[in-house]
Amino acid sequence: MALDHAILVSLLEKPGSGYELSRRFERSIGHFWTATHQQIYRVLKRMEADGWVDVREVPQEGRPDKKEYSVSAAGREALARWLHEPSEPESIRHxxxxxxxxxxxxxxxxxxxxxxxxxxxxxxxxxxxxxxxxxxxxxxxxxxxxxxxxxxxxxxxxxxxxxxxxxxxxxxxxxxxxxxxxxxxxxxx
Amino acid sequence: MALDHAILVSLLEKPGSGYELSRRFERSIGHFWTATHQQIYRVLKRMEADGWVDVREVPQEGRPDKKEYSVSAAGREALARWLHEPSEPESIRHxxxxxxxxxxxxxxxxxxxxxxxxxxxxxxxxxxxxxxxxxxxxxxxxxxxxxxxxxxxxxxxxxxxxxxxxxxxxxxxxxxxxxxxxxxxxxxx
DNA sequence: ATGCTCTATGCAACTCGTTGCATAGAGCAA
DNA sequence: TTGCTCTATGCAACGAGTTGCATAGAGCAT
Incomplete structure (x- = not known):
């Protein structure tokens, strides 16, 4: 379940909405971890329920309002915990x-x-x-x-x-x- | 759904049981495609129902009997069809x-x-x-x-x-x- | 005797990931 | 004005993949 943590890293680098995250996952993050917008919205919702991220409604002009997510203290702790866990070397699927x-x-x-x-x-x-x-x-x-x-x-x-x-x-x-x-x-x- | 085809390739290289396949997927095939025995048994069952593989009960001594699978004509055709389909370049998950x-x-x-x-x-x-x-x-x-x-x-x-x-x-x-x-x-x- | 590993197959429950579809306003082009 | 693309969020269903558990006989070590 590393998507959670990939999202946390991306939000720590810069807070943003689900939509913005899904764009990032097509580019920089996407080079080593992919995700569709569906997955991202679902994980954001779960992380919000778990208190790992904070949400802020941002009204916009000329385009729909967005929800800007940022990492909470609990989220930072969850990330730190994961960073200190060992992980298996990747198995490729080619x-x-x-x-x-x-x-x-x-x-x-x-x-x-x-x-x-x-x-x-x-x-x-x-x-x-x-x-x-x-x-x-x-x-x-x-x-x-x-x-x-x-x-x-x-x-x-x-x-x-x-x-x-x-x-x-x-x-x-x-x-x-x-x-x-x-x-x-x-x-x- | 490339696991089907990875299994077909492995069975064409050498027929074998689900157990033997799961061993192979820990070694040679597993270097570029992983699978647990659960997945393999399930896919073999589906491919048998679809007529892609033939089964032969092989009684053994000193160990449980096994089902030896081999690729049928329909299975070879399915593999050929897949080989001629274009596929997406891999996206890594590191x-x-x-x-x-x-x-x-x-x-x-x-x-x-x-x-x-x-x-x-x-x-x-x-x-x-x-x-x-x-x-x-x-x-x-x-x-x-x-x-x-x-x-x-x-x-x-x-x-x-x-x-x-x-x-x-x-x-x-x-x-x-x-x-x-x-x-x-x-x-x- | 008891427990351990190896061969061999499988069910059930779960999470992860994909695909299709829906909504909705703004801007732009034919 | 009809259709297309972009921003923005989401539901529902499905398929792929993982984890835990169960069965069962053979061989081997303590």
Whole structure:
């Protein structure tokens, strides 16, 4: 149940409404934790009932009013408790890997287009991460200083960048393998 | 619902019982798709009802009888259909990344032990993958030849190896960052 | 004898996550 | 004026995944 805690972290970085959170989960937080607006609204409601967050009705002009959530003292304690709990190393769920092994029982070459689509998506993500890094951390216009929060956000982003680079290299390896199998499945030493 | 297809792939590679599948999902398949025995038994039952797998009662000595499942023609077709469908690039869910960003609102240094635990686990996994690669693919005793199935299993394993290496390097980066923040959070330019 | 682990299968209850749909006012374009 | 998109919140139903428990015979150790 880490969505609760991901929301707490995001609200500590900046208070906001359910809608705003769902937008954030499509971008920065979403790079390492996804959630739909449905999940977010439901969890916010539960956390409000548990007293982990405070709500403030914010009237707006030209758009519907919103409920701005912020983390309460109890919420901070819940987060601290979770931070001190050990957690299991992630187990990956890589659908594409299942498809690649499954391709042995179908036509391996038919997977090439699919892998190329994935490669393009990861290439785009990498470009997006690198642009964000320039903008927020390493570029000339980026704020200077050594705020711990910023440094930690940066190291997480570096993880995303490393992940995308590794994935691109692997997908190239996969493509080369699929092409080799498609080329000449028979005449071979 | 890729668990269905992961099971089909595993059964095509080698028929087996629900119990055997759950063991496999702790090892080779489990490196990129996890499942408990509960899930596996339930999905096998559904796939049997849908005619995707055939069952054979196998009496055994010294241990309970088992049901050996194998993929039917309808199951192969279902797998082929899925292989030709496009799928979304994975969205990662990295709990540790949430914790790292959350550490800004607690004590960053308190996370060091946790990150070290993860590092040790990934290091062990890498060693396990490398041993498996030696045994099955690159070592002197490994079977020669260019079976497409083996080549595809190998490229998936190379992906696992690349992932673990990347993760280890990133965790070292994370540790260095956490130690830097713990060292001297005050006296700094 | 007693308890432990391993093989082997399964039910029941629960939480987590997804999908479809609904509401509602503002702004904008054809 | 009709339809589209954006902000903003939410219900209902379903499917995926987890956890706890139960059964049951074989082998092994104390």
């Amino acid at each position: 659908e594409l890997a299942v498809k690649i092994r499954g391709a042995a029982f179908d036509d391996p070459a038919a997977l090439i287009a699919e892998v190329e689509r994935h490669r393009a998506a990861h290439s785009e993500r990498l470009a997006h991460y690198l642009a964000g890094e320039q903008r927020d951390f390493t570029g000339p216009g980026a704020p200077a200083g050594t705020d711990p929060g910023r440094e930690l956000q940066h190291v997480v982003l570096r993880g995303g960048i490393a992940y995308e680079r590794m994935t691109l290299a692997w997908l190239d390896d996969v493509l080369a393998t699929l092409r080799r199998l498609g080329d000449d499945p028979d005449r071979r030493p | 709990e540790l990344a949430v914790k790292i960003r959350g550490a800004a609102f607690d004590d960053p240094a308190a996370l060091i032990a946790e990150v070290e635990r993860h590092r040790a686990a990934h290091s062990e996994r890498l060693a396990h993958y490398l041993a498996g690669e030696q045994r099955d693919f690159t070592g002197p005793g490994a079977p020669a030849g260019t079976d497409p199935g083996r080549e595809l299993q190998h490229v998936v394993l190379r992906g696992g190896i690349a992932y673990e290496r990347m993760t280890l390097a990133w965790l070292d980066d994370v540790l260095a960052t956490l130690r830097r923040l713990g060292d001297d959070p005050d006296r700094r330019p």
